[in-house]
Amino acid sequence: MATSAYRLLFRQSMKPGVVRTGSWRWASSPSFSTSVQRDTTTETELPVVTTSALEPDEGGEDALTPAKVVEMLDRYIVGQREAKRAVAVALRNRWRRHRIPEGLREEIVPKNILMIGPTGCGKTEIARRLAKIAYAPFVKVEATKFTEVGFHGRDVDQIIRDLVDNAISLQRQKVRARVVKEVEKAVENRIVNMVVGQQRPAEGDANVEAPPENKEEVRKLYCEGALDNRKIQMDVPDGRSRPSVEIIGGGSGFAVNELIHRMEKVFKAQKFERQEMTIGEAKPLLIEIEMEKYLNSDQISKDAIQLAESDGIVFIDEIDKIVTNHETRHGADASSEGVQRDLLPIIEGSIVSTKYGNVNTDHILFICSGAFHSCKPSDMLAELQGRLPIRVELKGLTREDLYRILTEPETNMIKQQQLLMKTEDIDLVFTSEAIHELAAVAAEVNRSVDNIGARRLHTVLERVVEDISFHAPERAGDTYTVDKERVRQSVGDLLHKTDLSRFVL
Numbered sequence: 001m002a003t004s005a006y007r008l009l010f011r012q013s014m015k016p017g018v019v020r021t022g023s024w025r026w027a028s029s030p031s032f033s034t035s036v037q038r039d040t041t042t043e044t045e046l047p048v049v050t051t052s053a054l055e056p057d058e059g060g061e062d063a064l065t066p067a068k069v070v071e072m073l074d075r076y077i078v079g080q081r082e083a084k085r086a087v088a089v090a091l092r093n094r095w096r097r098h099r100i101p102e103g104l105r106e107e108i109v110p111k112n113i114l115m116i117g118p119t120g121c122g123k124t125e126i127a128r129r130l131a132k133i134a135y136a137p138f139v140k141v142e143a144t145k146f147t148e149v150g151f152h153g154r155d156v157d158q159i160i161r162d163l164v165d166n167a168i169s170l171q172r173q174k175v176r177a178r179v180v181k182e183v184e185k186a187v188e189n190r191i192v193n194m195v196v197g198q199q200r201p202a203e204g205d206a207n208v209e210a211p212p213e214n215k216e217e218v219r220k221l222y223c224e225g226a227l228d229n230r231k232i233q234m235d236v237p238d239g240r241s242r243p244s245v246e247i248i249g250g251g252s253g254f255a256v257n258e259l260i261h262r263m264e265k266v267f268k269a270q271k272f273e274r275q276e277m278t279i280g281e282a283k284p285l286l287i288e289i290e291m292e293k294y295l296n297s298d299q300i301s302k303d304a305i306q307l308a309e310s311d312g313i314v315f316i317d318e319i320d321k322i323v324t325n326h327e328t329r330h331g332a333d334a335s336s337e338g339v340q341r342d343l344l345p346i347i348e349g350s351i352v353s354t355k356y357g358n359v360n361t362d363h364i365l366f367i368c369s370g371a372f373h374s375c376k377p378s379d380m381l382a383e384l385q386g387r388l389p390i391r392v393e394l395k396g397l398t399r400e401d402l403y404r405i406l407t408e409p410e411t412n413m414i415k416q417q418q419l420l421m422k423t424e425d426i427d428l429v430f431t432s433e434a435i436h437e438l439a440a441v442a443a444e445v446n447r448s449v450d451n452i453g454a455r456r457l458h459t460v461l462e463r464v465v466e467d468i469s470f471h472a473p474e475r476a477g478d479t480y481t482v483d484k485e486r487v488r489q490s491v492g493d494l495l496h497k498t499d500l501s502r503f504v505l
């Protein structure tokens, strides 16, 4: 096709549930006018996002049997079998509920869980991992947050709003993963067209249509990254929205940017900031801008709300801190108990309004946890007890458990330290005795100072590797072996000085 100019067709659809593709298409035109036609023949439907959020790491939703879930949790969390089994069954019950005919399905409420166990023994970690395995929206709150001075009577509905925010992020991640290839292709086409346009002869030349092989050549160069250093100018409206692109250099005089710039202004009255950058720099920016069209749709909000309603997990920590022991009257004060009443509606099931729409909390899974040192679960409001029918006890961590936590989880603390040092080209080696000693020290400080469970391992380990970590950049290529002696040197003294270890470890 030979003609003297190009016409921009901006494909855009205003239909609900349809994404504005915003892609620019070149077409021949008898004149070099800047007429713009809206071509609604091509529309990109938003990818349908399934309302069932379960996209587990492995094997699909059906494969998430309780045994499989426990096995997956075992990769990250040591021991606490009872709690793992309880959450695994809760997850499976959701799967079962989804398979019950509508109507009956609504009658089945989740069996919420009360985890009882000392601090730092893995309660939060189990719930958080469960959410990850199930690809479920998750939010953690401290019950005491609602009793803090200045926060008293804080809106507990915020928990559900936060859950929906999390569901929105998950939906966006899903959509992003699903459309990334399509978006990259659109950006590739866009840049290739620009480069081809630049190579075309000046206005008035009869032979204006770039030969296909030329386009393919440009595409090949683009894919190889050979165009990455080529300068373009992008007009970026207020930093992040749709850009227009101009190829500079080449001297064709073809005012691509000018055209796009005007089109942009026709469709969107936005302020543009012109920035010069290379194609390599522009690529990720254009991808983000293109992606935004998929990520800001009503469909995402609808799907996110459904996801939060059917698969959301709310973890309420320190629930015991809002409970008063009825015999001794120790524990929370009367006003804190009011927080139990505040929490009841969302746990029992109610409608919470969020900026994305109303959320029904009937089927959200609530996992509450607490140490219950100075009160008992039976001290909670009867209605709350009734809504937390599954009780599981988690054990305090022994020295042996601490050793296993250091070594067994997939990305255990020892491995993490080694990976960090490897980035500085340092080989960090721990002897088995050293790891046993670390666990022993942590257990001892937990016993003598304050039992903070596995969290103590972080502080002890950091102290042991502190010197290596500090000097690592100057000692690339070295190997450090942490043996029992080194652990003793680093923390041994502190062990015998309780006052000091109280602050340091």
Ligand SMILES: Nc1ncnc2c1ncn2[C@@H]1O[C@H](COP(=O)(O)OP(=O)(O)OP(=O)(O)O)[C@@H](O)[C@H]1O
Pocket (backbone or CB within 6 Å): 076, 077, 078, 079, 080, 118, 119, 120, 121, 122, 123, 124, 125, 126, 317, 318, 369, 370, 405, 409, 453, 454, 455
């Ligand atoms: N059994 C365990 N296995 C592996 N890691 C653990 C275990 N218990 C605790 N940890 C680690 O210790 C840290 C604290 O654990 P977690 O947040 O689950 O404590 P918690 O029981 O919820 O305590 P709290 O009630 O004070 O929040 C986390 O980094 C977690 O990975």
